[in-house]
Amino acid sequence: MGFIRNFPLFTIIFSLFSSVLCMMLTGRRAQRYTVCYECFLIALTGAVLWYVCKTGEAFTYVMGEFPAPWGNEIRAGVLEAMLALVFLIILLCSVLGGWRFLLIDVEHSKINLYFTLINLLTAALMSLVWTNDIFTGYVFLEILTLTSCGILIVREIGRTTLAAVRYMVLNLLGSGLFLLGVVLLYSLTGHLLMLPMRAAVSEIVAAPGGAVTVTFSLAILTIGLGIKSGLFPFHFWMPDTYGTATPTSAAILSALVSKAYIFLLFKIYWRVIGIEVFETLPIRRILFGLGILGMVFGSVSAIRADSIHKMVAFSSAAQIGYIYMGLGMGGPLGYVTAIFQILAHAVTKSLLFLTTPRLARVSGDSLLFQNLQGSGLRDKSAGIFFTLCAFSMVGIPVFAGFSAKLFFAVAAVETGDLGILFPTMLALAVSSVLNALYFIRTVIRIYTAGRGGADIYAPRIYAAEHNDDDTPDSFPETETLSGRLSYWIPALALTGMNLFLGLFSWVALDFIRRGLAMFA
Amino acid sequence: MSAKTFKKAFRRWLDGGRDLTENVMDGKRGHDLPRQDQRRLLHEAEDAALARMGRVVRSERRAFAAWYRVASVACCLVLMAVFLYMVAHITRYGAENPRAAEVAERYIERGLEETGAVNIVSGMILDYRAFDTLGESHVLFTALICVMVLLRRDRKNMRTAYEDYYRIREESYFPINHDPIARRVGGALVPCILMFGIYVLLNGQISPGGGFSGGAVLGAGLVIFASTRGDDAVDRFLTGKVFRRATFFALSFYSFAKGYVFFMGANGLENHIPKGTPGAILSGGLILPLDVAVGLVVACTMFGFYSLFRRGIIGGEDADGAAPQKRTEGEEP
Numbered sequence: 001m002g003f004i005r006n007f008p009l010f011t012i013i014f015s016l017f018s019s020v021l022c023m024m025l026t027g028r029r030a031q032r033y034t035v036c037y038e039c040f041l042i043a044l045t046g047a048v049l050w051y052v053c054k055t056g057e058a059f060t061y062v063m064g065e066f067p068a069p070w071g072n073e074i075r076a077g078v079l080e081a082m083l084a085l086v087f088l089i090i091l092l093c094s095v096l097g098g099w100r101f102l103l104i105d106v107e108h109s110k111i112n113l114y115f116t117l118i119n120l121l122t123a124a125l126m127s128l129v130w131t132n133d134i135f136t137g138y139v140f141l142e143i144l145t146l147t148s149c150g151i152l153i154v155r156e157i158g159r160t161t162l163a164a165v166r167y168m169v170l171n172l173l174g175s176g177l178f179l180l181g182v183v184l185l186y187s188l189t190g191h192l193l194m195l196p197m198r199a200a201v202s203e204i205v206a207a208p209g210g211a212v213t214v215t216f217s218l219a220i221l222t223i224g225l226g227i228k229s230g231l232f233p234f235h236f237w238m239p240d241t242y243g244t245a246t247p248t249s250a251a252i253l254s255a256l257v258s259k260a261y262i263f264l265l266f267k268i269y270w271r272v273i274g275i276e277v278f279e280t281l282p283i284r285r286i287l288f289g290l291g292i293l294g295m296v297f298g299s300v301s302a303i304r305a306d307s308i309h310k311m312v313a314f315s316s317a318a319q320i321g322y323i324y325m326g327l328g329m330g331g332p333l334g335y336v337t338a339i340f341q342i343l344a345h346a347v348t349k350s351l352l353f354l355t356t357p358r359l360a361r362v363s364g365d366s367l368l369f370q371n372l373q374g375s376g377l378r379d380k381s382a383g384i385f386f387t388l389c390a391f392s393m394v395g396i397p398v399f400a401g402f403s404a405k406l407f408f409a410v411a412a413v414e415t416g417d418l419g420i421l422f423p424t425m426l427a428l429a430v431s432s433v434l435n436a437l438y439f440i441r442t443v444i445r446i447y448t449a450g451r452g453g454a455d456i457y458a459p460r461i462y463a464a465e466h467n468d469d470d471t472p473d474s475f476p477e478t479e480t481l482s483g484r485l486s487y488w489i490p491a492l493a494l495t496g497m498n499l500f501l502g503l504f505s506w507v508a509l510d511f512i513r514r515g516l517a518m519f520a
Numbered sequence: 521m522s523a524k525t526f527k528k529a530f531r532r533w534l535d536g537g538r539d540l541t542e543n544v545m546d547g548k549r550g551h552d553l554p555r556q557d558q559r560r561l562l563h564e565a566e567d568a569a570l571a572r573m574g575r576v577v578r579s580e581r582r583a584f585a586a587w588y589r590v591a592s593v594a595c596c597l598v599l600m601a602v603f604l605y606m607v608a609h610i611t612r613y614g615a616e617n618p619r620a621a622e623v624a625e626r627y628i629e630r631g632l633e634e635t636g637a638v639n640i641v642s643g644m645i646l647d648y649r650a651f652d653t654l655g656e657s658h659v660l661f662t663a664l665i666c667v668m669v670l671l672r673r674d675r676k677n678m679r680t681a682y683e684d685y686y687r688i689r690e691e692s693y694f695p696i697n698h699d700p701i702a703r704r705v706g707g708a709l710v711p712c713i714l715m716f717g718i719y720v721l722l723n724g725q726i727s728p729g730g731g732f733s734g735g736a737v738l739g740a741g742l743v744i745f746a747s748t749r750g751d752d753a754v755d756r757f758l759t760g761k762v763f764r765r766a767t768f769f770a771l772s773f774y775s776f777a778k779g780y781v782f783f784m785g786a787n788g789l790e791n792h793i794p795k796g797t798p799g800a801i802l803s804g805g806l807i808l809p810l811d812v813a814v815g816l817v818v819a820c821t822m823f824g825f826y827s828l829f830r831r832g833i834i835g836g837e838d839a840d841g842a843a844p845q846k847r848t849e850g851e852e853p
Contacts (some may be wrong), residue, residue: 006783012777016658021773023665024764063651065785066634069623072651107674116665120658127655139655143662149664156676187610190620200619213609216602441534 004051005059007044008076008130011084015041015123019116027111031099034115038092038367041122045088049081058518060132069196075132079339079515083263084129088341089497090255090307090350091122093490094147097354098248100483105155105246114154121147121252128260134182134272135192137264141178145171145228148257151249152241163240170237174227181221185272188213205277215281218273222283224264229261231287231324232294235317239301242316243309243367247357250309254316255350262323266338269327270519279296279330286419288328292427293307294321299434305484307367308356311438312349315393319345325427326408332516333411340407344392345398351494352389358382358487359446369445376446383446385491390439392498400501401512405432407509618690635723636795637804646807647728654778657731657814660821661771667825673832706748713741717819724811725804731811735818742823751831754823760835763820770816777813 018037022030052058058077065071095118096181106114127140149171186192189200204210227234242250243284269278278284298317305311319341326338356367362378363371392399405428412424425437501508570626611617627644635643645653717737724730746754785793827834 006786009779009782009786013775013782016654016775017772020661020768020775024768062781062786064647065781066648067792070626071648071785081781109674110672113665113669117662117669120662120665123658133652135649136652136655139652139659142659143655146659146662150662150669153666154669156670156674161670165696184606184610187620190617190622190624192623197670203619209609213606216606220602444534452588 001051004047005061005076007048008061008074008126009063011041011044011126012074012123012130015119019119019123022112022116022119022261023392025112025115027115030112030115031095032257034074034095034118034255035092035187037119038088038095038122041126042085042088042092045081045084048076049085052076052078052081052518053514068193069191071094072136073132073193074130074136075126076130076301077515077518078511079519080129082511082515083339084126085341086199086346086497087125087129087256087260088122089131089493090346091118091125091252093494094248094251094255094350095355097351098246098251098357099200099486101247101357107156110154114151117147117150117154118252118297121151121257125256125260128264128365131267132195132271133193134185134197134268137183137267138175141228141261144257145175148249148253151252152245153251155244155246157244159240160244162221162242163237165169167237167241170227170234174224177224177227179224181217181224184217184220188217192322196269197272198274201273203303204276205280211281214273214277215283216417218268218281219283221268222287225261225265226290226324229265230317230320232290232297232317232321235294235298235314235320238317239313240308242313242353243307244278247354251350251353254353255346258316258320259346262320262342266327266335270516272469275520279283284328284330284332286328287324288423291321291323291325291328292423294318294324294433295427296321296434299431299438303434303438305438306369308359308369308442309367309373311442312352312356315435315438316345318435319349320395322404322408322431325424326411329408329411329415329424331411331415332513333407333414335516336480336512337407337411338510339516340501340505340508341404343508344404347400347494347497347501348389348392351385351491351498352393354487354490354494355382359386369442372446373448374446374450376443377449381488381491385495387443388495388498390443392502394436394439398499398502400498403505404500407505415486535593632798635804635807636798638799639725639727639730641728642724642730642804642807642811646810647805650778650810651782653814654774657771657774657817660817661767664767664821667828668834671828671832672834686830690732702748706744710741710745711750712737713744717741717815721811721815722801725807726799727803730807731814732818734811735815736822738815738819739822739826742819743826746823746826751827754836755835758823758835760833763824763835766816767820770820772811774810774817777810781806 014037018034022033023134025033045227058075060068060073060075062068063072102111102114124140124144124147128137128144131137131140145168149164152167153161180446182192185197185201188204189197193199203216205214230238238254242254245253269275273281295318298314298319298321302311302314302318303316320339323338323341323345326334326341328334329338358379359372359375359382360367362372362382363375366372375388388399392401395402395405408424409428412421415421525649611620627640627648631640631643631648632638635647700751717734717740719734720729720737721731721734724734742754742758781791781793783789793805795805798804802808824834
């Protein structure tokens, strides 16, 4: 049983090895290997989750022979294990569901490099989830940044390259600010491991004038991670980045990468600063305000968008706003709901990014609203899954989005602070209406009969131009059984998770509560 | 707006016919063009964008530029103020802040005994905090893969103007390897540089140096060799296959060796790796082999960057394994 304690280490080491291995394989084999490997990882993290639930306490794992303040450490509790599990399942679903588009978007000789990047990204995600050391966090944050640019740029189209460059510049700015924050905290505390840091921070804050230095370093760190995850004033890279990436990359970037950054921030608030100290700092109020602004302005931008990808991307900005609102709201339920929203949004948004290209596919490869008319009738499964996700985003009961909104409202009441209660309620109401406005509009659009402006019968110029005679069009009109399965399985799995989070939300909440109890 | 026009506008928006972003700054719509029509419609879109930009430049662009300047200066000033304040308030190292010295003290006092490395820095990065360094060496690998994805020649990026670009580049650039002075100097320098690189690499545990610096020297040696003796000279021993295998073995050795140490250490088991005599070349336990692995990765990455930026391939092999067209051998002047 105790052997399970080694599994977090295995998830990281094996992912690093898999990435190098994928470089040596051919594209198709790399894909198969990655899918099998992700299943293996899911089993490992499932075992870790089961183990920590059974023992009822988190465990730290010393990386090497040198204990806490001297060597590196990783740590696993219910929260970490659960997030790792959900992240891996979504990663697997994205890889499966976007495979057909990957064949079109990515040059065939580079598909193995794509999976090399995916495996590196897995290693980085796992390390960020498990780490108990702020500098390890930084190192793997770098890997995550570079891999996310890599899986974006792999499409090799002008606009994607432009988006990737913009994304990279902003991300590097974010990394730089994060590193500065880490350096400042290190020079204040003299430690890099989270537990000794927290002890030092609580001493510093108690001393006169100490709170200001901690606040400044934490603010720089928060801005860094805020830029990377798309917090309100920094969300303008989203539509280009998510809109031009190949579907798998878009799903991974929006559902996992930005969430990993937020979880790292969450970890820093809880385990480095200490939540009692954090609640006294003004940063909390600012995050609350920015979160609310993000909810409103993200939705407004989404309404103004003229293509479905832009709309979905801007709705991500709104949903990220919810998470930050929860972080800033405070109170026990506020944090729990913020984590719940991470899960709910990851599950929904990944499926949205996997279905929208299918809608576009039957509309002459156009993402413009006017061309999408009737696409839900032409590709029925994509239409249904898109509609379900839209319902979840809007907050229709039985879906995950509804539960998240409900818990946010309850959490606001629980804080007993009118200054939080009124803005939260107002923002939830306004944001829900705005969400409904643009998602329901799209649903109406794709179910209106007719074919709008789309030239759906046009010959596949793209395929004809992009493939030589020896490689046939990679996206056949009639899908094979394996092709259909590779879409249906992830779509059903993600919808199932969505419904589970909506219908049995107390189970998820209970897990998160237990996780937070052993997190501090 | 009267109710009727509003209704009409709303109806158009619902139908997707109305673009609310019209006449707004971010009006470039390249990416939302239908995928299949991208190339055909590119010129139209560019013309439209240019026309829009023309309008925008006169008013909004100028306002935006002014606002941008003010905002960026204000941001910098605020950050400067914050950092100056922080510098003024952070306690100094040493007696004033004993807490901050706790970890460093142990590294200095017991580093030699615990890691077997005279060079404490090596002991620190490859033993105490080896997990971070494991990540760091994969950062390099990630960067290499990203550059490969972007620059390695394939049908997509060779199809358009780049094809000519590479051809013109190869033909018209002054071929330095035909210059007799450069050839001779390169020939004399490269062995020394490589020897020095190997020395730095192997002595990481006893003197300043180690994998990262030694690898950088080795990589620089290879780059000089390639640029003075011609790419073909390097292709003879560093083919794409060799390159891939070297990276593969170095990184997987690193991962598994360190994974083994982490596993044994965490489970309280003896890892059976001899520490050796401090100061000798065989000392510091795993530090020497790890340094070699890191050095290989760094050298490969540096040379890979050079080769990809210069030729779009590594080691004279295309991705499909086909050798590209050989340049005609220039005659020595």
